[in-house]
Amino acid sequence: MNQTRTLDTWVTSVVIIDDDFVSAVCLEALLRQEGYTPFKASNGPDGRQLVRTQQPELVLLDIQMPGEDGIETCRRLKEDPATADVPVIFLSGAEDLSTKLEGFNVGAVDYITKPYQTAEVLARIQVHIRARRMMKLLAATQIAQLDRLGRALEAILPDPALMPEARFAAFYKPFHAVGGDFYEVLQAGDQIFDYVVADVSGHDPEASLVTSALKVLLNQGQCTLSTPLETLRMINASLRSTFPEHVYLTLAWVRLNRHRMTLTTYLAGHPPVLCLGSRASGTEFINNPGDVLGVFDNVEFEETQRAVEKGDRILLFTDGLIELPFEEGVSSRGGGLEKLAQAAEKHRALPLADMVQRMAEELVQQSRGVSDDLLLLGLEV
Numbered sequence: 001m002n003q004t005r006t007l008d009t010w011v012t013s014v015v016i017i018d019d020d021f022v023s024a025v026c027l028e029a030l031l032r033q034e035g036y037t038p039f040k041a042s043n044g045p046d047g048r049q050l051v052r053t054q055q056p057e058l059v060l061l062d063i064q065m066p067g068e069d070g071i072e073t074c075r076r077l078k079e080d081p082a083t084a085d086v087p088v089i090f091l092s093g094a095e096d097l098s099t100k101l102e103g104f105n106v107g108a109v110d111y112i113t114k115p116y117q118t119a120e121v122l123a124r125i126q127v128h129i130r131a132r133r134m135m136k137l138l139a140a141t142q143i144a145q146l147d148r149l150g151r152a153l154e155a156i157l158p159d160p161a162l163m164p165e166a167r168f169a170a171f172y173k174p175f176h177a178v179g180g181d182f183y184e185v186l187q188a189g190d191q192i193f194d195y196v197v198a199d200v201s202g203h204d205p206e207a208s209l210v211t212s213a214l215k216v217l218l219n220q221g222q223c224t225l226s227t228p229l230e231t232l233r234m235i236n237a238s239l240r241s242t243f244p245e246h247v248y249l250t251l252a253w254v255r256l257n258r259h260r261m262t263l264t265t266y267l268a269g270h271p272p273v274l275c276l277g278s279r280a281s282g283t284e285f286i287n288n289p290g291d292v293l294g295v296f297d298n299v300e301f302e303e304t305q306r307a308v309e310k311g312d313r314i315l316l317f318t319d320g321l322i323e324l325p326f327e328e329g330v331s332s333r334g335g336g337l338e339k340l341a342q343a344a345e346k347h348r349a350l351p352l353a354d355m356v357q358r359m360a361e362e363l364v365q366q367s368r369g370v371s372d373d374l375l376l377l378g379l380e381v
Helices: 021-033 044-054 070-079 097-105 118-155 205-223 228-242 332-346 352-366
Strands: 013-017 037-041 058-062 088-092 110-113 168-173 181-189 192-200 249-257 262-268 273-276 283-286 304-307 313-317 374-380
Touching (some): 013 044, 021 037, 021 118, 044 070, 058 070, 058 118, 070 097, 088 097, 168 352, 181 374, 192 313, 192 374, 228 249, 249 313, 262 273, 273 332, 313 352, 332 352
Antiparallel strands (some): 249 262, 273 283
16 A cells, blocks of 8 residues: 555555656656655556555546547446545546546546646646545544444443343344444343333434433333333334434334233334244244334334243344345245244254354345344343
């Protein structure tokens, strides 16, 4: 590489691609005098390879070259992910508008007509290098901010090691630095625990604000001894009054009472909850209706209750895990639910944390790629 990543140690490299030996040598000498580090090639293929290896801050490219002309060279540079962001300035004796427009259409940032003034060439080089550096600095700053925000959001997620009585394990992998999936585990009484999984629309900082607010609202509901239904309606009202209309979330909430050995379930437009019997009795999905949160002023949810036995396992998840692009013939959500149930049956004998991890990894391996946040929360009765 011919440039470093700090402001005070930039080494500014420029690649010259020109079949005219005299023109290329003159440009090379001019750039050296101004403190640049030039590299030159006499044809398009060699020039493209030079750009790949040197990763310059700018390319000066002649249009009229034998074989692969400058238009084709620029097009291929922009199609290659390794060189696509390197700005290209055309240097050409052609003054017709159609040639200039063709140059811009294939991705050039500027066009200088020969014979050129050296002061003009240097000024335009400086402008485009400065613009590229600024974009890179802004991008790096944004990435760093998102990374800090993502780590902060992960820090607010509950740690199974700090809540051993809750007997849960989680697999969480955000697609971007800031994810839209969220989970919470709260103690609602002696041997009574609430497990919540939510999926917020979007994967941007706005979604992170919603997840932060959701944690506060869930804890507020616990502090005021609100029922889950009351808390869900409070969350919906807060979303409607605080966030834009396009912000909404789906949610699954189960309350496990280990005294009564009952599991109470609420779904807000969310995928079903999977129950895995301890006696190898197969799997069962709990899928009761409920409105998405943040869309309607008035929302309704159905409460279901079922008996559980010691050793049963309950799995909550977001749609990213069941809507992975599996092989052809597997429908998006239905096939994903079936694969999830199969993975649960396959790994049911493992310790809970291992089971959750292996299930998620296996589903990802069976897919053709990931394009959403992945969240799987498992709990054991």
